[in-house]
Amino acid sequence: MKLFLLLLIAQQPTAPAVKVDSETISGLGARNIGSAAMSGRIAALAAVHEDARLTLYVGAASGGLWKSVNGGTTFKPVFDKQPVQSIGAVTIDPKNPKVIWVGTGESWMRNSVSIGDGIYRSDDGGENWTNMGLRESEHIVKILVDPTATNTVYACVPGKLWSDSDERGVYRTTDGGKTWSKVLKGGNLSTGCSMMSMDPSNSKTLYAGMWDFRRKGWTFRSGGDSATAPSASGLFKSVDGGATWTELTSTSASGLPAKPWGRVAVSVAPSKPEIVYAFIEAVPPLNALYRSDNGGKTWQILDRSQNMIWRPFYFANLIVDPRDPDRIYKPDGGLIVSTDGGKSFSGISGGAHGDFHDVWVDPSNPDHLITGDDGGLWFSYDAGNKWVKNENLPVSQFYHVSVDMDRPYNVYGGLQDNSSWVGPSEYPGGITNHQWENMYGGDGFWMFVDPTDPDYLYAEYQGGEIGRVNRKSHETRNIRPLPRYQEKKLRFNWNTPIHISPTQKGTIYLGAQVLFRSKDFGQTWERISPDLTTNDPQKQRQEQSGGVTVDNSAAEMHTTIYAIAESPKDPQVIWVGTDDGNLQVTRDGGKTWANVVANIPGLPKNAWVSSVEPGHFAPGTIYATFDVHTFGDMRPYAYRSTDFGKTWTALVAPDSPVRGYAHVIKEDLVDSNLLFLGTELGLWISVDGGKQWAHYKGGDLPAVAVRDLAIHPRDHDLVIGTHGRGIWIVDDITPLRALTPDILASSAAFLPGRPTIERLQTSGGWSNGDAMYVGPNPPGDAVITYYQRRRHIFGDMKLGVYDASGKLLGTMPTSKRRGLSRVTWSMRLAAPRVPPAASAAFGATVGPRVLPGTYTVKLTKDTATYTTQLVLVPDPRGTHTQEERQAALNLALKISGTLTDMTFAVERMNGMRQALDDRAGKLPANDGLTRRLRTASGVVDSLRKKIVATKEGGMITGEERLRENLTDLYGNIVFYDGGPTQTETERADAVARELADVTRDFDAWTSRELAGINTALRGKKLEPIVLITREQWEGKTAAGQ
Amino acid sequence: MRSTLLKITALAVCATPLSAQSVDSIIGKYIQASGGIAKIQALQTLRRTGKYTGGGGFEAVVIQENKRPTSVREEFSIQGMTGINAYDGRDGWKIEPWQGKRDPESLGEDEMHGILDDADFDGPLVNYQAKGNKVEFQGTEQIEGSDAYKLKVTRPNGDVSFYYLDTEYYVPIRIDTQRMIRGAPQEFETSLGDYKQVNGVYLPFSSESGAKGSSSTDRGKITYDKIEANVPLDNVRFSRPGAGGGARP
DSSP, rough: HHHHHHHHHHSSOOOOOOOOHHHTTTOOOOOOEEEEETOOOEEEEEEEEETTOOOOOOOOSOOEEEEESTTTSSEEEETSSSSSOOEEEEEOOOOOOTTEEEEESSOSOTTTTTOOOEEEEESSSTSSSOOOSTTTOOOOOOEEEEETSSEEEEEOOOOOOOSSSSSOHHHHEEETTSOOOOEOOOOOEEEEEEEEEETTSSSEEEEEEEEEEEETEEEEEESSSSTOOOOOOEEEEETTSSSOOEEEOOOOSTTSOOOOOEEEEEEEETTTTTEEEEEEESSTSSSSEEESSSSSSEEOOOOOOOOHHHHHTOOOOOOOSOTTTTTTTSSSOOOEEEESSOOEEEOOOTTTSEEEEEEOOOOTTTTTTEEEEEEEEEEEOOOSSOOEEEEOOOBBBBBEEEESSSEEEEEEEEEESSEEEEEEEEOTOEEEEOOOOOOOSSSSOEEEEEEEEEEEEEEEEEEEEEEEEEEOOOHHHHHHHHOTTTTTOOOOOTOOEEEOSSSTOOEEEEEEEEEEEESTTSSSSOSSOOSSSSOOOGGGGGGGGOOOOOOOOTTTTOOOOEEEEEETEEEEEEEEEEEEOOOEESSSSSOOOOEOGGTTOOOTTTTTTEEEEOOSTTTTTTTEEEEEEGOOOOOOOEEESTTTTOOOSSSSTTTSSSOOOOEEEEEEESOTEEEEEETTTEEEEETTTTTTEEOOGGOOOOOOOOOEEEOOOOTTTTEEEEEOOEEEEEOOHHHTTOOOOOHHHHHHEEEEOOOOOOOOOOOOOOOOOSBBBBEEEOOEEEEEEEEEEEOOSSSEEEEEEOTTTTOEEEEEEEOOOSSSEEEEOBBOOOOOOOOOSSSSGGSSSSSOBBOEEEEEEEEEETTEEEEEEEEEETTTTTTOOOOHHHHHHHHHHHHHHHHHHHHHHHHHHHHHHHHHHHHHHHSSTOOOHHHHHHHHHHHHHHHHHHHSSSOOOSSOOOOOHHHHHHHHHHHHTOOSSSOOOOHHHHHHHHHHHHHHHHHHHHHHHHHHHHHHHHHHHHTOOOOOOOOOHHHHHHEEEEHTT | HHHHHHHHHHHTTOOGGGGOHHHHHHHHHHHHHTHHHHOOOOHOOEEEEEEEEEEGEEEEEEEEEEEEEEEEEEEETTTTTEEEEEOOOOOOOEEOOOOOOOEEEEOOOOHHHHHHHHOOOOOOOOTTTTTEEEEEEEEEEETTTEEEEEEEEEEEESSSEEEEEEETTEEEEEEEEEEEEEEEEEEEEEEEEEEETTTTTTEEEEEEEEEEOOOGGGGGGEEEEEEEEEEEGGGGGOOOTTTTTTTOO
8 A cells, every 4th residue: 555655656747847037036025124324335426417407326336326317316226137236437428418338346445345247338328238348347447438539438447356367457449339449458467447537628638547456365455565565556648549658657757656556546637637636555655646737747746644545445536626626526534625736635524424435526516516435425515514415325235134023023234334233124104214223333244132132232343343232222332352361363354253042042152263152241252162264374464464555454354253153953063164264063062173164075275154054954954155256256156065064065056047256045944945045146046955046136136245134033034134235125935935846837826925914003204305215114915925837918817805704805906927926905895985075085995904814815817716815913012802803893894884874875865966956957947846946955955964075175174074074983993903992982873873863854854845846846747756775776886886 | 719819829939039020020919919900990989997906905996988099088986086087189187076176177297198198099009100109129028027028119208118018929018108207207117917808909907007116015006897899988078177077976
């Protein structure tokens, strides 16, 4: 028998494999909860007046290109369909404002900078884009269009940050981007163009700064390896449109500093182009602003104030006022301006965030400035004296996310140069910038609520500066572990991992080169490992990092622990990954450690362990991602082991569609085959344990860096931490868990969801204007998810909801798309019938909510039907009992009944009025019967006017009759889930009685008058009047007449 | 219906390679798939009756009446009150009775753009040249999971619509519209479905519309229960009534 069963199972036809692609899963939408409160780094700006309005393009460092057609009141992202989101340059064609050039790959070369894939052109103001080449450049900092021949375009290409490459320097096209030629080449494979400027009066004259630079995981050089090492950086000039270039040096152009140089910025004064400014990162004290008054022949050293010379790799831009050749803006840590031709500078950062990168000066009004910094976009209308913050760009750059167990839950995360914030996953009226709260400082990374005390949280800033923060008072205690006697510096990564034990409340981990564990809120730290890194001294020379200008900010701190995770199945099993390529595991709580990285086939040496994810179902299962981009390899590496790291399976096959270096992998908490992989270029989902990956684009999530993910253990939401577009939430991923091959092969199928909460009916928020970002809430209605193998095009496709008795409660339109779809049901019965009156009764335009319980949903698709159960549960935040809900529903239904009676009553009266007026109209005006009929109509109308308000004209008449009384009462009942008040219950009865009084008066009048009127009508050979019966009326309304 | 579906399927099998596609061949196949130009032109009036579904349980009865060449009347009813938007080929007007005012008023600039689209009896693709519409083929795109031909339609007033036609069945599955209103762009998306034959012509019985990028819950959905062809529709239905012309309670 058993054998027979086995044979039977073996003979079951297996479902044909259906490809799971982006569109299969992206119908499960995501919502972007922001925030634009902190916003994020802006790398480049361009603007143009189109007629009287200002069109503005804002290039986010890692969050796409945003366009405003109203000077910055509102923005829309216009680059979201492109495969990269890092913007380095944006330029508007000076002759045609619809032609936009974008250089992808930001060039403010910090450790976390993203990558681009070439130069793009749009001919329709950003609606559509074409990649015009330079695909291997990775970074482009400036694009110049020749105003006299706009098919001639120059691209200033720094080139790859992490590896040698040939595609860097100055490129020129003369055919609108079809072909490019390199017209200025660097002296070696690490030298590219760092800035470029054109003489607007003679577009053949160009200046280009060339920059020799390289970043590694543990060091950076701007220039050579040290302040005095040779560098290929330099300043060049062409007077023939780039055909030939002359290097300007201290020899050929007196006044320039001696080599070696680091980064070079250059800018021609548009209003007096023989004046040229250059910032040159020369060896101190010659690192300064230089000015030439003769087109570069001779130069004069000018300002070298702090914000002129600080961090040239990150700040190397000069903007000269278009009208005033002596007014120069230098974006830096602070924004500075000179009004005396560069001799002196003043700080004008005001209340802006800081770390500026670009400035746009309105050529028609130089008081009007727009600038972008690490905290977003800012507007000034008084030449930079004061700044207005933009509140509408959710380009925030999160490193990590976590969630708590509040209802609704909160999202926590740290951001690049923007501290550590907490915001709600939903809020009445939407999640505005005001709902987000800053809890710490510096650059933010990992952030968690303390599981033992939700009034406290852990946050950090760069270099392991962990603090325990009181959520309410914001009091902060630094609890960073410190070196012991004569111990060298503890090596904490820029992005130091904090890990909260999933099994032991109150236990936290922190990684330096050793693993720390605390069980007392950081009061004491136990070292539970030896140095787990390679401890390679060659990678510990951060004090020499920077090249010409030393820059030791903790960003290059290396040979550190970068990833920590304790197994949720066994607290003795702890995984640690390091930035220098070690993957260590202990199975005895830290007593002994094994480095298992060598067991991973095909993994490049010293690959940065970007995340570790112990399995949720077996203690030996571990997932890990590796990031090799710091060696110039942008491919994703993700692996799984099920035997504590002895053997490994690659999860990203060479022919996989996954793109971008990998930051994070997460195994679902319920389905071990459901995996989420975040890379520099988006989010990828697998429903089959990593065999197939699909690019998730739900809610139009672009190809932005997905740095971290969190799955809410109670609500089953996927929270996506992006580095450039804030936080996104996929509400309820339960359907993904059910995407089995059988389901995928079926024509259509319902997919399960979490129990649907009948959310408390709340209100909140206020008028924010249009210049404020508001993150959407999850649907307040019940969400029903289904799958279709193909789009439904022909024939009906409808959803109906039924109660336990099989009664149809409502029908809903359906989404027709291929793959997963979501539709919503209001969880309300039909709205009551309401008699017509002067104004609509908006309180009664919806029906009462159904009670929590189980309902049946039926999908009809052509002739096929599919059913599923929908479970509605009360909002756990509420205190309303089932009895109270029932009482409210009963009263709402009772009022609905009264409103139906009222509608019938008014219908009868209107029918009578119409009949009387109709007959009167057929008689001579001076006929006695005419007058009688008109009088009768007036009597009936006076009765009607006791029921419904009738004053018209569009004013606030304040007129309230029974209809208005009752619909207002009804609204108060159905928009609150608890029981009605005593006075509400009594009022419903009172109005019903008052209606009965009027109805009785009408009936009495009818009995008294109608027979006589009909006799008189017959006498005039007119049709007698017959009142509609309730039965007839019900039949008429049921037929939809 | 079955036979037409088979014909459409046959058409799908014969689908021309992308490189050979042109505006006229795509529109020709769209017309053919819809039922053919003769049947399309045999429609003189259409009355669509159905339900509007908004978020949170709000529903309304909707009626759209179209009459050649360019008359349209759209009704939206709740609680026995009916709002009207209409256009008679010359004059666009509305009655918005919701707050006690029933006088017909002129449609605003925004609304006029919309009603002119709705007044185009066959839509902008059929006889597009005669209507002064410019149509460009912009390749194929994935729309809501399906491959679709993208046709850019520029109307004489400058409004632009992107028609996405299913590459197998050649019927529109989505329309994205950009209107310039007071110099600023307004963008909308409409998804179409539930195509059924009306007098031999396939028409969509369901649509979902909203601002570009809006979530499904923020979109208005219309499901027609019936679409009647060639019902008599008096011209007076489309013309602006006198003051206080709205239906009185």
